[in-house]
Every structure is written in C-alpha cells, then in structure tokens.
Amino acid sequence: MQITSKFTIAIHIIIAIDYFKDSQAVTSTFLSGSVGSNPVIVRNIMGELKDAGIIDISRGKIGIRLAKELKDITLYDVYKAVGCVEDNGLFHFHENPNANCPVGRTIHKAMSKRLEDAQQALHASLKSTTLAEVMSDTMKEIQS
Amino acid sequence: MQITSKFTIAIHIIIAIDYFKDSQAVTSTFLSGSVGSNPVIVRNIMGELKDAGIIDISRGKIGIRLAKELKDITLYDVYKAVGCVEDNGLFHFHENPNANCPVGRTIHKAMSKRLEDAQQALHASLKSTTLAEVMSDTMKEIQS
DNA sequence: TCACTTGTAATATTATCTATTACAAGTGAA
DNA sequence: TTCACTTGTAATAGATAATATTACAAGTGA
Numbered sequence: 027m028q029i030t031s032k033f034t035i036a037i038h039i040i041i042a043i044d045y046f047k048d049s050q051a052v053t054s055t056f057l058s059g060s061v062g063s064n065p066v067i068v069r070n071i072m073g074e075l076k077d078a079g080i081i082d083i084s085r086g087k088i089g090i091r092l093a094k095e096l097k098d099i100t101l102y103d104v105y106k107a108v109g110c111v112e113d114n115g116l117f118h119f120h121e122n123p124n125a126n127c128p129v130g131r132t133i134h135k136a137m138s139k140r141l142e143d144a145q146q147a148l149h150a151s152l153k154s155t156t157l158a159e160v161m162s163d164t165m166k167e168i169q170s
Numbered sequence: 171m172q173i174t175s176k177f178t179i180a181i182h183i184i185i186a187i188d189y190f191k192d193s194q195a196v197t198s199t200f201l202s203g204s205v206g207s208n209p210v211i212v213r214n215i216m217g218e219l220k221d222a223g224i225i226d227i228s229r230g231k232i233g234i235r236l237a238k239e240l241k242d243i244t245l246y247d248v249y250k251a252v253g254c255v256e257d258n259g260l261f262h263f264h265e266n267p268n269a270n271c272p273v274g275r276t277i278h279k280a281m282s283k284r285l286e287d288a289q290q291a292l293h294a295s296l297k298s299t300t301l302a303e304v305m306s307d308t309m310k311e312i313q314s
Numbered sequence: 315t316c317a318c319t320t321g322t323a324a325t326a327t328t329a330t331c332t333a334t335t336a337c338a339a340g341t342g343a344a
Numbered sequence: 345t346t347c348a349c350t351t352g353t354a355a356t357a358g359a360t361a362a363t364a365t366t367a368c369a370a371g372t373g374a
Contacts, residue, residue: 028261030262031265032362034278034285059268066321067365072320114172120178122205127186129308136307137307143295148288152288160280163281174331197350208332208333229351231350
C-alpha cells in the first residue's frame with residue numbers, strides 16, 4: 027500500500043552524489059553507508075538511474091556523477107526511473123469482475139478515467155518539483 | 171507498488187448496492203458474485219465502509235443500504251475507508267538513513283514537504299469525484 | 315598484477331495482499 | 345421455538361512483492 031522505498035533511496039542517492047562530489051570518493055559502498063542499506067540495493071537503483079540518463083557510472087572506475095544538473099531532474103523523473111510508473115498504473119483493479127453482471131462487466135471502464143485523473147494529479151505534482159529544490163531544502167536543514 | 175484492489179472492490183460494491191437496490195436481495199454473497207471474489211473479502215470491506223458511515227448493514231437481516239447519497243460520497247471517502255490513507259503516508263521512507271552523515275541525517279525532513287504535497291494532489295483529485303459521477307459513467311457503459 | 319570498482323544472478327527473509335475455511339451470533343418467518 | 349438465512353471475525357494458507365545478503369564475474373587504473 028506504500029510506494030517502494032527505492033524512490034526515497036534514489037532521491038537520497040542523487041542528493042548525496044552532488045553533496046559529496048568534491049569531498050569524497052562516491053562509490054556504491056559509500057552511498058549505502060549514508061542510506062543505511064546494502065551496497066547491492068544501491069547498485070541496482072544506480073543502474074536504474076543510469077538507464078534513465080540521470081547519472082553516469084563506469085564499471086571499475088571510482089566516481090559516480092550526475093548526468094544532468096539537479097534543476098533538470100524532477101521527482102517524477104526519479105519516480106519513473108525506479109519503476110513506480112508501471113504499465114498497470116497506480117491502482118490495482120480487481121481481476122475477476124463478473125462479466126455476466128451489468129455492473130461487473132462495466133465497472134472497470136467506468137472507473138478508469140477518474141482514477142487515471144487522480145494518478146495524473148500525483149504525477150503533475152511530482153513533475154513540478156526538481157531535485158535542486160530538494161537540495162536547497164537539504165542544505166537548509168544541514169545548516170540549522 | 172500498487173494501491174490495494176480493496177479500493178476498486180469497494181467502489182464496485184457501492185455502485186452495485188445502489189444499482190440493484192430495487193431488484194435484488196443485496197447480500198455479501200451476491201456482491202462477491204459480481205465482484206468475482208470471496209464473500210469474506212466483501213464482508214471485510216463492507217465492515218470498513220460501515221465504520222466510515224458510507225453504508226448501513228444489520229447482522230442477520232437481508233439488505234445492505236447506502237447510508238449517504240452517491241453524490242455525497244467521494245472517491246477519497248472510499249479510499250480512506252479501506253485504509254489507503256495510512257499514518258505513514260503514501261511514500262515509504264527508507265528506515266535507516268545514517269545519522270552520522272549530514273545528508274542521511276536531514277534527507278527525510280528535506281523531502282517530506284514535497285512528497286506530502288504530491289500526496290495531497292492525489293487526495294484532492296480523489297475528493298473532486300463523487301460516486302454519483304462513477305454511477306453515471308457506469309450507466310452510460312451499461313447502455314452502450 | 316593488484317586492489318579497487320560496478321553488474322548481476324541466486325537466494326533468503328520479511329511483509330503484505332488475497333483467498334479460504336470455520337464457526338459464532340443476529341434476524342425474521344414459519 | 346426452530347429454521348434458514350444473514351453478517352462478524354478469527355485463523356490460516358497461498359501468492360506476490362519488497363528488501364537484504366552472499367557470491368562472483370568483469371571493468372579500471374595505478
């Protein structure tokens with residue numbers, strides 16, 4: 027019933043890559059220490075962020091880098107990168123409504139537009155925030 | 171990663187209660203036939219809808235009834251009734267960020283406002299649609 | 315070559331969702 | 345009252361998904 031923590035971990039990773047870029051060798055092991063998770067979890071998420079064009083990695087070589095500026099990455103980009111936007115959509119439609127019942131036969135179609143609208147509202151909100159804003163909020167917290 | 175099908179089942183149940191109110195004895199077994207699920211699943215959801223003041227049920231007696239008019243029930247009311255709005259919120263924050271790391275120590279607080287905004291956008295959209303509209307869409311589908 | 319890295323498969327461990335059985339208890343009609 | 349029906353709910357099982365871990369192949373640069 028909750029959206030996977032891969033999403034918040036991915037945000038954490040991106041912020042940490044930028045925050046430590048000039049002071050640390052940023053590796054999956056270092057990041058997993060900050061996130062409080064396993065290096066393999068971090069590597070898998072890193073792979074998804076790489077596939078989405080958000081970060082650059084090269085095997086063997088130290089140094090994970092952002093492929094875009096923070097201001098050009100939205101929460102939605104990250105959300106999508108880690109697979110939260112599935113083919114099936116946010117809402118799980120029950121699978122076996124009775125086709126012999128007038129309500130069962132039509133309810134999915136009748137609901138789908140309204141639920142898609144709700145999902146779009148969520149997406150629109152995520153698209154309206156960039157990682158630069160999250161970084162700004164993070165710096166404020168660090169300094170307080 | 172998807173919102174439980176209890177939500178769409180609950181919508182289905184409410185629409186079916188209204189649709190069949192003058193032509194059928196509406197019981198949990200009848201509803202489960204329309205939904206394509208088990209009567210106990212339906213009874214549990216019915217219990218949640220009852221607790222939320224959306225339907226009236228009395229033990230033993232046949233006849234499940236709406237406690238409100240369809241126009242006074244929003245998708246959000248149903249969403250909340252079946253427990254989709256949890257204390258924890260829609261997004262699962264990773265549980266062990268490193269308190270010894272400046273990013274790990276602050277990232278949750280820095281993200282929370284933005285993610286709450288996104289959640290509120292979803293809720294606002296669900297609040298803007300009533301079950302009367304879903305019923306109207308259902309009737310259109312049935313007639314076509 | 316060596317010490318490091320990332321990539322990924324395989325597996326284990328939970329947690330959650332969904333389904334099912336069983337039975338207690340309420341209700342109204344015969 | 346008795347009977348046939350209902351809902352309420354506990355207990356359990358099974359399926360699916362989320363998260364964690366181990367192990368190792370393979371890339372990189374000193």
